[in-house]
Amino acid sequence: MIKVKKDFDNVPVILKSPNRKEAFGKNIYDGNFNYGKDLYKVGSVQKRLKTIYNLKCAYCEKKLLDTPKHIEHYRPKDIYYWLAYSWDNLLLSCGSCNSFKGTNFEILNNRVIWTDETFENIHNLGDKYDELEEPMIINPEKENILDKIGFNKKGFIFTNDKRIQYTIDTCELNREPLCKLREEIMGDFIETMEGHYEFYILKKDISGFIPTVQQFLKNYKIENKFYAFRYFIVNNIELFFDNGKLADVVKIIFLRLNRETL
Ligand SMILES: [Zn+2]
Known part of the structure; x- marks a missing residue:
């Protein structure tokens, strides 16, 4: 919503x-x-x-x-x-x-x-x-x-707000086909970023991450499906990575590139 x-x-x-x-x-x-x-x-x-x-x-x-x-x-x-x-x-x-x-x-x-x-x-x-x-x-x-509202990487929505929870339950916004469609937004993003991590550690160079993040931000538009999910990802990207160091660097790249595209 x-x-x-x-x-x-x-x-x-x-x-x-x-x-x-x-x-x-x-x-x-x-x-x-x-x-x-x-x-x-x-x-x-x-x-x-x-x-x-x-x-x-x-x-x-x-x-x-x-x-x-x-x-x-x-x-x-x-x-x-x-x-x-x-x-x-x-x-x-x-x-x-x-x-x-x-x-x-x-x-x-x-x-x-x-x-x-x-x-x-x-x-x-x-x-x-x-x-x-x-x-x-x-x-x-x-x-x-x-x-x-928040989301996990499986596209599941969560909230602490009673009215929002009522809406999620009433409209069944965590129904499986919807979670699946949202999950596809993340696609292989996490895996691709993890793949670039080794190069980053070795060379201290973040350039490998840039095109993947740019591609993600290109689709971060209000008219595209599941904007609320994308909004949460962009603002909380670090939560989607288990590796803390990788999470930190991805967060910085998101902040920088998102500011540039505004
Ligand atoms: Zn609907």
Whole structure:
């Protein structure tokens, strides 16, 4: 999960259309999400979300190239039926995160209910509701958790934060296929660096390490998959090496080259 920039005031026009207003009214009458079930899944909304999320899942950061792209509701539409077309409630996700999350939405306070919200004012209720309910699940559009999560070389995520842990568990962000994909980011990086170590010790020359680190940093971009994992690696590279001396020298090279590429 990484924080994305979304313009909450620039609501896609289609979300304000008359047929959505009609479905909204019927759902309010029923007190349930019974009508207009597909009206949030439209191309123009998906297009906007694809740009905002760099075509990545809001929760797991997998790239959604050849896989189905789901428009996910931060507050589940089956509970918060009046937020089905709410712009600040719509996220982009992969099918797995979407289905694991399902209707799970634990909160620490009382759950809000529909009172008198009109169709016109559903798009920016998130902040007010967050304050009232204190949701457990992280909202990637509002929270930056980069410095509160860590990873091991197997791509496993860990945290001391209860809400982040809840999000990891709810969306199953440590599921095996995801850990495997993250693990590939490290690839043979550690092994290659260890291979250069002998030359470094012998010649006191760090040049052997440079291309491997440069290659790694070339892919260290927010639009690439698993940026949170790459961020942790770049800032904590020493943790990935058992050899303390090698860890120290790799850390220095990372710091120097990363500063140069900024
Ligand atoms: Zn996902």
